[in-house]
Amino acid sequence: MTEISPSLALQGVSKRFGAVQALYRVDFEVRAGEVMALVGDNGAGKSTLIKGIAGIHAFDEGELEFEGRPVTIHGPRDAASLGIEIVYQDLALADNLDVVANMYLGRELTTRIVLDEPTMEGRCRSTLDSLSVTTLRSVRQAVAGLSGGQRQAVAVAKAVMWNSKIVILDEPTAALGVAQTRQVLDLVRRLADRGLGVVIISHNLHDVFEVADRITVLRLGQNVAVLERATTSQEEVVHAITAGALQHVPGMAEELTA
C-alpha cells in the first residue's frame, strides 16, 4: 500500500429503519489503490452501508470524508459526481441494447442531436481493452448474448469509464462459474492497480482472500474488525463475522447513548 490517507472515510455513521438499528456508529474507509472487502452475515448492514454511500438513503448521523474533504451525499447524482460508482448485484443492464449503448446509458454522446456512435464505440473499446477484457467478441453485440462473467465485466467497465475514483461491487461473483469468477477477480485487482479504491461485498471468503488487501467485518450493524489480509486467516474472519465483539448489545442503544 503506497497511499495511506483514505480516499473515502466514514466516521460513526448510523442508520435506523423504524425499530431496527441497521447501522450503529460504523467507521469505514477505503484507500486509493486498494481492494477493501466488506463482509458480514445476512443482515449485518452491508447493503445499508453501501446504499448510504451511493446516496440511495441518507445516514442518520456520522461524517463522510472524500479525499480529505467533508462531503454530504443526498442522492445517486451526488455520489456519481464525486466519482463513486456502484455495480449492483443485478448489474442493471438492458438486455436488448448492445454493449456500447449499455455503457453509455443515460450519458450518451451526441453531435448536435445525433448519437455519436463511432466515438462512443471507440471509447468503450479502449476502456474494455485497458481493463484487459478480451472475451467480448464485439461491443456491438446485444448484452442478452453475453455470459455472466462478460456481463459483469461490462457493468464494471461502465462504472470505471466515468473517471470514477471509488467502485463498489455488490456480490460480483455470486452467480458465476469457476473460470468466470477468476476473470472477474482479475478485473477487480486491475481496478485497484489503476489507482481506484475498490469496495467488494462478498459472502465468499475464498474470493475475498484472493483479491482483497483489507477486510472490514460488520456484525449486527456494527464494525467489529478491520483486518489486513496478509496478517489474518479465514478462521479469524469467520470468528469476527459470527462472534465479533460488539460495542453495545442491540436494543440497549438508549442506555449507551444516554
Next chain:
Amino acid sequence: MSEGAAPGAPTPPQGQGSADVIPPAADTIAETLREAVRSWFARLRSGDLGALPIIVGLFGLALLFGSLDENFYTERNFVNLLLQMAGIATIAMGVVFVLLIAEIDLSVGFVSGVGAVIMTLLLRPAETDWPWWAAIAVALAATTAIGLLHGLIITKARVPSFVVTLAGLLTWSGVVLILTTQTSSSGTIRIQDDVVLGIANDYLPDVWGWLLLLGVLAASAALELAKVRAQRARDVASRPVVLIVLQLVAVGAIGALAVWYANKDRGVPVVAVIVGSLFVFWTFVANRTRFGRHVYAVGGNAEAARRAGIDVDRVRIAVFAIAGLMAGVGGIILASRLRSVDPGTGGGQLLLNAIAAAVIGGTSLFGGHGRVLSALLGAAVIATVANGMDLLNLASGYKFVITGGVLLAAVLVDAFAKRARAASGVA
C-alpha cells in the same frame, strides 16, 4: 443467463479478443460477399430472422392473390394498395413506440377519429372556414394532447396503460359521436378543402416521382458514406463499402420499379411521400437520437434506465404523446381518402389493424424489440389481404378471418424464433 449461473459453465473461447472486433480486411469483393452471406445465414440459424418472415409472407400473399385474380398485379391496383395501407401504417408507427416501452394504447383508433372530426369541423366553408394548415395543426395538437393526458395518468397515477387507454377508447368514441351528430343530423360531414382532399387523392407528376427517388438515394448514399468515414476516423469497425453499394442498388431498383409502375397508372401518390417521410423521421428518432435510445432502454430494462439517470416517466409520457400525434396524422389521411367523417370514424377494425400491423411487422409485445419499419411492413400485409379479398369479392368476414390467421402466424413465427434465440444464447 442460465448458462452463466451454472457452475463450471463453459466460458467463451479465449484469445479471440480485441483483434476480432475489427473483422480482418477481406482481400476481394467476392470474399466480402461470401463473409456477409455466411454471417447472415448464421444469424438466421440462431433465430434472428429480422424482416425475412414478413417479406416471404408478403411475396406469398402477392403470389396467391395474383394467381386468383388477374387484376391484382395491375398498376391501378398497386397504387390502390399504397393508398389503402397509408392510414394504418401511420397510426401503427405510433403503436410501435408504445410497444417498444412494453405498454399498449387501445385508444389510437378513436383518437384518430377525434383528430379527423376536429379538422373537418374547422374546415366547414359555411361556418368556421379555417385554412387547411390551421385546421390540421389544431387537430394534431388535440390528439397529441390526448396522448399526453393518457401518458400523464398512466405514469403519475400508476394505472396500467391497458385500462387507461381502454377508458380512452370509450371516451373518444363518444366524443366522435357527439361532435358528428350535433353538427349534422345524418352525422356525415363532407370535407371540401382541396388541399386536405389532395393528401390521399393527389399524385405526383411523373418527373417528380423520379426526382424524389434520386434525391432519396443520393441522401442515403451520402449519409452512409459519412458514417463509414466517421467510423474509420475513430478506428471502429464499419460495414464493407461493397455491401453498402449493393444495398443502395437493391433499394434503388425496387424504388425504380415502384415509381415506374405507379407512373403507368396515376403516378406516385402524395400520401406515399408523406408516409415515407414520417417513416424516415421516426426511424431517425428511434435509432439515432438520445430519446430513441432511452425508449429502447425503458422497454428492455426500466429499472436499469432509471438507475442510469433516465427520466423513465418522461419517456413514457412522450411515447404516448407520439402515439396520439401519429393517430391524428393517420386519422387525417383516412378522412381525406374517404372525403368525409361520420359517427363511425376511427372505429371498426382500425385500432386492431394498427396494432396488428406493428406486431405482424415484427415488433415485440414485450418491449424493447422492434423497428418503425415494422409498421410499414405490417400495414402492407394487412392492406394486401384486404385488397386481395376485395378483388375476389369475398365477404368482410373472410377478410377478418384471414387477417387474424396472418397475425397468429406472425406471433407464432416470433415465438419460435425467440426459442431458437434462447437456445443459441442470443435472446
